[in-house]
Amino acid sequence: MNKRIILFALVAALFVSCTTAKTSGASEVSIIYTNDVHTYINNMVKVDGNYVSGLRFSKIAGLVKDMKNEGKEVILVDAGDAIQGTSYGSFDGGFSVIDLMNATGYKLAAIGNHEFDYGADHFYDISKRAKFDYVSCNLHYIGKDGKHRDFAPYKIIKAGGRKIAFIGICTPETLTSSSPTNFQNENGEFIYSVDGCASEKDLYASVQNSIDAVKSKVDFCIALGHLGVSMGEIKGHISSADVIENTKGLDAFIGGHSHTIILGEKVKDLEGKEVLSTQTGSYLSAVGIMTLGTDGKIKTKFLKDYGTCDSKVAKLEDKLVDSINQVYGNQIAVLETKLDVNSPEIENQRLIRAQEMNIGDFVADSVYWFFNVAQGLDCDVAIINGGGIRTFIKDGPVTVNDMKNVQPFGNMVCLIKATGQQILDALEMGTTVTGEWDYEWNSPAENGGFLQVAGIKYEIDPSYKSSVKKDEKGMFVSVEGKYRVKNVCVFNKKKGAYEPLDMKKTYSLAGINYLLRNSGNGLSMFRNCDAIVDYAGQDYEILAEYCRSFIKDGTYARIKTEGSRLKEYKGYLIDYENPFGAGRIQILKK
Incomplete structure (x- = not known):
């Protein structure tokens, strides 16, 4: 394969050309x-x-x-x-x-x-x-x-x-x-x-x-x-x-x-x-x-911008923007620290599909909070695919529209019964390229199925080659060799401690229907799991409710670690101020 020449400077006057086999006087x-x-x-x-x-x-x-x-x-x-x-x-x-x-x-x-x-x-x-x-x-x-x-x-x-x-x-x-x-x-x-x-x-x-x-x-x-x-x-x-x-x-x-x-x-x-x-x-x-x-x-x-607007198209844009702002534009909280999908150190280096990030913790926590606190049910673990977290949330006033842009797919939140083995297999499925480097992006290799988590912590050992076997449609079949995911521990809310995952035990697992009911990202291991609660609400709405649940300072809730209801769980890993999260996912060195 030729060495790729990817030019990130978008200079309008710069041309790259190739000659075709045909010529014409047209x-x-x-x-x-x-x-x-x-x-x-x-x-x-x-x-x-x-x-x-x-x-x-x-x-x-x-x-x-x-x-x-x-x-x-x-x-x-x-x-x-x-x-x-x-x-x-x-x-x-x-x-x-x-x-x-x-x-x-x-x-x-x-x-x-x-x-x-x-x-x-x-x-x-x-x-x-x-x-x-x-x-x-x-x-x-x-x-x-x-x-x-x-x-x-x-x-x-x-x-x-x-x-x-x-x-x-x-x-x-x-x-x-x-x-x-x-x-x-x-x-x-x-x-x-x-x-x-x-x-x-x-x-x-x-x-x-x-x-x-x-x-x-x-x-x-x-x-x-x-x-x-x-x-x-x-x-x-x-x-x-x-x-x-x-x-x-x-x-x-x-x-x-x-x-x-x-x-x-x-x-x-x-x-x-x-x-x-x-x-x-x-x-x-x-x-x-x-x-x-x-x-x-x-x-x-390439052109990064253009000075002329078509007025008819601009009116359609403005009408659509105004209609969305009327529905989703009201402020619901104030965010103290930016929740990001990208590296804070390297511009435009997306990491949400490769490692733990604070926005991944935040989104997974919203589902974990919803079932445990808002609904009063027992939720052991929550998982969210990194590919489903589409953008950052900037610090300052936040709206429902911000939450909708983070999770725009319209997925519904579910709670199912899953064994420790099924949970382990799902985590393993998300690590197939972990530890590899994508030279096209100058970034850790991405997998949209990399799982951000709540109520659980684990390590990934990239020194082992991924041995996940998939069928021709990309669905999970089995793990043929050593697991890259290791030392998986589930948070015990009563004891305030993380305990080793039991392969034979049945846990209550929360997530979106894309993953838990529809085998999204190839997670077919959950296909026949029994439901505890199906389609409990749209993901972005639950994310917005989690924002509103933080301790208020004046008119609005202030989104910061100390203001989360999950801080009431002694020993629970939570740190939204750290862009790389609370340490729920540790990637070991090769």
Whole structure:
């Protein structure tokens, strides 16, 4: 694999280019692209210590309009994960975001894994609302009659006297990173499949088949793929670079999924031709402009912001923001110390999916508090997947909207009966890449299923190679070798002490339905567990209630360690002022 060149400086005038196999005397074509917007329609950026309006759909619409007014040929596309991420999407299942994308002028989109978070049927309704096309060559739906009903694998768009084929690709991680039950029938059988789950070769074949079907008909062949370049994709050989290296005929790859900033990476395909690969990061931190030149060269650049807004799109944005503020915008508490998903020492280094963080403790504690204190039930352990904690909470006044943005999926909190062995297996499942380094991110390797916890503490020994065995859908099967998770202890509330986990004992385990009822992140060990309380309330609402439960100082509750009701449990590990948490998860040195 080529050494990747990831450029984090978003300089608008900087171009990276590759030469295609075809040339043409037709006019230049500009492809404007986004990825992993995650409904950040009210994008704010920090400038000189103050938050100001950043790049938004209205500015992208202004960019498109200005370029067209200059006589340029423009195609606007997205590489997936647009309709889920904040309250702006979750309050109506993404329909308003689709309306914004329609107004902005999108022509095409790849299908991201989070497009299914409101349910597969819901996404099909969403796709009908869209005035642009969704494409995927490797996502398949099997109807009751046994026949496949799929999205188009590609779309050919004519612009500037050219024919440009866009091949859609969906990540094989879709079936487990979105709720697995979304892809199953009433009998628990999968009625959806994604090529690449069983073998990366299936993914390569799907892409190659689409290339072969269109290559002779078009001037350019571009992959629009929701495939990342993080450690999980690289280890599974399903990254965008892997697809390029194992196919022939692509001219460029517009990617997403891993939220990586790749201005212009040149990756050689099976025939040794350099293919331009790019990805804009996430949350509208930048927009890409790819130029298909008249000389056959492909160039790309990024813009972090744009000065012109489209007034019609801006009105739609403002209306949506105002409506959300009316519902979720009231202050509920004051946070003393920032609760973060990122390292306080290295800017933009996300750690919530790799180690304990104070926001992980806080979110897990909210569920632990809810069942033990608010509901008066006995909850032994609470778990939350790091991938489900989407953003930080800044210090100062906090609102329900802040809680909704942390947990935007609309998951319900549950309490089940689980054995110590099942809990151990779940913790082990979350540590499959712990101790490895992701050189793309200059960060510890991530796993969305890494578990943040309450009522329990444990150690991870990364000197042992992970021996978790999964099935072809990514579901947990067994642990074949030594456990990396060790010295697991559960807090005894009556004794005020942590006691060793008993493999045969039944514990009361709390979490969200995504994990405990729907086998999210592959946690199939809980599939048949008995429920104590099912669907007790939405996660973000319980998080907000936990905020309100802190000791008041004046009008509002003050969120700090000493003000938590859980401090009443003598010996309970809790420290929200430490960005790395209270020491519930210890990662040993190799």
